[in-house]
Amino acid sequence: MGAGVATTTSPVSAAPAVRMQAGAPSDRVRIAIMGVNSRGAQLAQAFLNSPGCAITTICDVDARAGAKTAQAIAKAGGAAPQVIADVRKVLTLPEVDALVISAPDHWHAPAAMLALQAAKHVYVEKPCSHNPREGELLVQVAARSGRVVQMGNQRRSWPNVQRAIAMVHEGHIGTVYAARTWYANSRATIGKGKTVPVPEWLDFDLWQGPAPRRPYLDNLVHYEWHWRQHWGTGEAANNGTHMFDLARWGLRVEHPTRVTSSGGRYQFDDDWEFPDTQVITLEYPGKKLITWESMSANGFQPHGRGVGVTFHGDQGSLLIDGDGYTVYDLKGKMIDEVKPDAGSAVSQVGPAVRLDALHTTNFLEVIRGKGTLTSPIDGGHTSTLMAHLGNIAWKTGHVLTCDPATGRVQNDADATALWSRTYEPGWEPSA
Numbered sequence: 001m002g003a004g005v006a007t008t009t010s011p012v013s014a015a016p017a018v019r020m021q022a023g024a025p026s027d028r029v030r031i032a033i034m035g036v037n038s039r040g041a042q043l044a045q046a047f048l049n050s051p052g053c054a055i056t057t058i059c060d061v062d063a064r065a066g067a068k069t070a071q072a073i074a075k076a077g078g079a080a081p082q083v084i085a086d087v088r089k090v091l092t093l094p095e096v097d098a099l100v101i102s103a104p105d106h107w108h109a110p111a112a113m114l115a116l117q118a119a120k121h122v123y124v125e126k127p128c129s130h131n132p133r134e135g136e137l138l139v140q141v142a143a144r145s146g147r148v149v150q151m152g153n154q155r156r157s158w159p160n161v162q163r164a165i166a167m168v169h170e171g172h173i174g175t176v177y178a179a180r181t182w183y184a185n186s187r188a189t190i191g192k193g194k195t196v197p198v199p200e201w202l203d204f205d206l207w208q209g210p211a212p213r214r215p216y217l218d219n220l221v222h223y224e225w226h227w228r229q230h231w232g233t234g235e236a237a238n239n240g241t242h243m244f245d246l247a248r249w250g251l252r253v254e255h256p257t258r259v260t261s262s263g264g265r266y267q268f269d270d271d272w273e274f275p276d277t278q279v280i281t282l283e284y285p286g287k288k289l290i291t292w293e294s295m296s297a298n299g300f301q302p303h304g305r306g307v308g309v310t311f312h313g314d315q316g317s318l319l320i321d322g323d324g325y326t327v328y329d330l331k332g333k334m335i336d337e338v339k340p341d342a343g344s345a346v347s348q349v350g351p352a353v354r355l356d357a358l359h360t361t362n363f364l365e366v367i368r369g370k371g372t373l374t375s376p377i378d379g380g381h382t383s384t385l386m387a388h389l390g391n392i393a394w395k396t397g398h399v400l401t402c403d404p405a406t407g408r409v410q411n412d413a414d415a416t417a418l419w420s421r422t423y424e425p426g427w428e429p430s431a
């Protein structure tokens, strides 16, 4: 496999401030998308609906997914992109200005660091890391890269969410002290996997990439890796990262001082290695609390919403679900409701693509030197770390005491041992 992700002497440290790759025509940003079975195919649509962008390259280790998405891009009116399996080859191409990473979680930070070493801009899906140390390293490498690094917590770019958070900040519900977040779904069991031959359409060695090698299982690819600790990060980092990020933004907090978590795999006896039923609490300096409650295997929806956040202040409350929000007085009576915004510069497309395109457009604009990033990677890391801390509290069964300046766990050897992971030799990241 060769190249690791060590970056100490990488060219990025000498890179100038944001600029296009040499030879890029005017302000057109040329992107490659890594991992297109599901989320990457959606992001392709979002980028196709973002002005001034060309998808030159599709990267996937599943030959079927790569070909299908390349065809979909051509059908949507874009030029057919080339399809390449190995991201390291993609990163050598001059016709790629930015890498979009929507491969599984164990690839996020390592691929992002490889891309920054190759002087590419990076859009990395949430969670931006598989473990806390990777996130810390990515923030360091990004800071000296001179490149734009955006996390895929797209709600940061949604107008009504921005307005709702501004209302929270402006005191519309008084002094805000708590945020409750949740997710409910009726995910089915994934059963117990059997070791089977790797399908001919998959390069499983590259799929595993930075993760130490394990045999191929028949209930892993695609998607179900989310629930295995070797590759995934569980529901807390999957859907939770979005909601933790909103809660942290609204409460204007950085790192917690105390983290707890309870729960388990209660609904099924199968290969899930994370809880399907979990509560995480994070306490912050200045008497502020954030909670996460996930019911991954029971679709009963709190407030009639499958995913959401409520902010609680001394004058009332505010609920954000999709691109809309509702305000309540202190007794819980609704006093204002804003429905998702139907209008937009890209309103010819469906709402999901339209909302994603607001975020991808922000990424592209900042690459061109216009505006500010709605979700820079340091904040993306801080929000992702909330989920990792919750999962570490759950795995250890410990109450974690954290340094509010860094989020690092204090005086807990078991928790500290989970700060990083082992890597496939040659793939160890470093800053």
Ligand SMILES: NC(=O)c1ccc[n+]([C@@H]2O[C@H](COP(=O)([O-])OP(=O)(O)OC[C@H]3O[C@@H](n4cnc5c(N)ncnc54)[C@H](O)[C@@H]3O)[C@@H](O)[C@H]2O)c1
Pocket (backbone or CB within 6 Å): 034, 035, 036, 037, 038, 039, 040, 059, 060, 061, 062, 065, 085, 087, 102, 103, 104, 105, 107, 125, 126, 127, 152, 153, 154, 206, 207, 208, 209, 222, 223, 224, 238
């Ligand atoms: N922001 C959002 O709202 C949102 C929504 C869905 C998923 N996501 C994130 O997107 C990521 C992908 O999720 P998914 O549901 O599409 O997963 P998936 O398993 O369906 O697809 C992952 C794809 O990555 C490919 N892949 C794996 N290793 C690769 C490699 N080395 N090079 C190139 N391609 C590789 C796989 O073949 C597959 O096509 C996850 O991290 C998830 O958290 C974000």
